[in-house]
Amino acid sequence: EVQLVESGGGLGQPGRSLRLSCAVSGFNFDDYGMYWVRQVPGKGLEWVSGISWNSDKTVYADSVKGRFTISRDNAKNSLYLQMNSLRPEDTALYFCGKGKSSAYQSSIDWWGQGTLVTVSS
Amino acid sequence: EIVLTQSPGTLSLSPGERATLSCRASQNVISNFLAWYQQKPGQAPRLLIHGASSRATGIPDRFSGSGSGTHFTLTISRLEPEDFAVYYCQQYGGSPFTFGPGTKVDI
Numbered sequence: 001e002v003q004l005v006e007s008g009g010g011l012g013q014p015g016r017s018l019r020l021s022c023a024v025s026g027f028n029f030d031d032y033g034m035y036w037v038r039q040v041p042g043k044g045l046e047w048v049s050g051i052s053w054n055s056d057k058t059v060y061a062d063s064v065k066g067r068f069t070i071s072r073d074n075a076k077n078s079l080y081l082q083m084n085s086l087r088p089e090d091t092a093l094y095f096c097g098k099g100k101s102s103a104y105q106s107s108i109d110w111w112g113q114g115t116l117v118t119v120s121s
Numbered sequence: 122e123i124v125l126t127q128s129p130g131t132l133s134l135s136p137g138e139r140a141t142l143s144c145r146a147s148q149n150v151i152s153n154f155l156a157w158y159q160q161k162p163g164q165a166p167r168l169l170i171h172g173a174s175s176r177a178t179g180i181p182d183r184f185s186g187s188g189s190g191t192h193f194t195l196t197i198s199r200l201e202p203e204d205f206a207v208y209y210c211q212q213y214g215g216s217p218f219t220f221g222p223g224t225k226v227d228i
Contacts (some may be wrong), residue, residue: 059218107226
């Protein structure tokens with residue numbers, strides 16, 4: 001069974017950092033691109049970042065470019081999102097998602113349940 | 122950045138009726154890399170359609186996707202009670218990948 005479990009959310013102060021993790025199981029992690037998507041409770045989905053199977057391609061939303069870094073460790077079946085220079089508008093539920101293909105250009109066919117990030121002083 | 126616009130914002134229908142949801146892109150979506158997702162309250166999104174018209178694994182055939190270029194449509198042929206939810210389109214042809222604002226299908 002495919003499982004994606006996010007962790008690392010919580011309260012972060014403006015200007016500080018948080019690191020999100022996503023532990024996966026049930027599929028060959030290094031065969032697929034991976035993504036982060038966020039959602040302010042009660043609002044729509046916002047695509048945040050994606051990474052190809054071998055990390056050679058990473059892409060970011062304009063709203064997080066230069067502040068967030070996506071990475072993966074295929075040996076540990078884990079995806080990460082390093083969030084620096086946090087802003088109140090980064091407050092959201094962050095979902096980890098599995099791509100349908102190995103490329104960074106893919107739809108998301110499996111999703112975790114999300115980890116909540118709150119940015120406030 | 123490709124901006125996606127979904128219409129209508131809310132669609133009020135009854136079980137058994139046909140639902141037609143629209144997604145328009147501000148630029149051509151490369152290779153018709155357009156997906157549709159369903160999201161119910163308190164749940165993660167679920168992939169329904171990828172590549173504009175291919176149903177994802179396990180998705181009932183009452184869901185169908187069509188379109189190309191800048192105009193795409195999700196059709197639910199006969200609404201079941203479990204289909205009342207919010208539906209999002211997403212393009213993954215041009216970075217950054219973007220979602221539409223969603224269409225709520227309610228009773």
